[in-house]
Amino acid sequence: QLQLVESGGGLVQPGGSLRLSCAASGFSLHDYDAIGWFRQAPGKEREEVSCISTSDGRPYFADSVKGRFTISRDNAKNTMYLQMNSLKPEDTAVYYCAVDPRPFRRGCDGPWDYWGQGTQVTVSS
Numbered sequence: 787q788l789q790l791v792e793s794g795g796g797l798v799q800p801g802g803s804l805r806l807s808c809a810a811s812g813f814s815l816h817d818y819d820a821i822g823w824f825r826q827a828p829g830k831e832r833e834e835v836s837c838i839s840t841s842d843g844r845p846y847f848a849d850s851v852k853g854r855f856t857i858s859r860d861n862a863k864n865t866m867y868l869q870m871n872s873l874k875p876e877d878t879a880v881y882y883c884a885v886d887p888r889p890f891r892r893g894c895d896g897p898w899d900y901w902g903q904g905t906q907v908t909v910s911s
Contacts, residue, residue, distance in 0.1 A: 788812040788900060790883050795905030798873055802909070806868040808883030808902050816861040818885040822894050823857060823868045825879035825907075834894035835881070836868060841889035850876070873909045880904040 794806040806823070815821075822837035836857040838845040845857050856869040866883060884898040 790885065790900055790902035792881065792883055792902040792905040795881060795907045797908045797910065799911050800874060800909055802873050803869070803871045804873065804907060806870065806881055806883070806905060806907070808866045808868075810864045810866075810885065813900075814861075815859060815864045815866065815885065818887050818899070819889040820886045820891055820898075821857070821859055821866045822884045822886075822898065824882045824884060824894070825877075826882070826904075827876075827879040830879075832882070837891075837894035839889060839891055842891075846893040870907070873907075875909045878907060878909050880906050 789811050790808050792806060792808045794804060798804055819841050820839040823835040824832050825835050826832040834848055835851055836847045836855055838857050854872045859866040882904045883902040885900050886898045
């Protein structure tokens with residue numbers, strides 16, 4: 787079964803850090819050029835957070851997370867990551883990872899083949 791499984795979410799105080807992981811199962815992350823992270827807050831539409839394509843190499847970050855979040859992948863571990871620092875209450879959302887094999891996309895433009903089930907991040911004192 788092909789799936790992405792996120793972990794690492796939780797409750798953190800403002801200013802704190804979390805690292806989200808997204809493990810690929812049933813397929814090799816190496817075969818997927820693009821990886822991305824998205825989030826959806828209650829009552830809001832899903833929004834792009836950060837994406838990167840191996841074919842391009844330049845990461846995209848939403849303005850709201852620039853300088854605070856880092857996206858990375860470890861193909862040997864079949865896992866992608868989102869390091870989140872200096873977290874703010876407005877970062878509270880369900881975070882989703884996604885992958886796609888098609889190269890040379892712009893930013894977080896779709897389509898995306900596989901999505902994770904989501905992990906809750908709550909930033910609150």
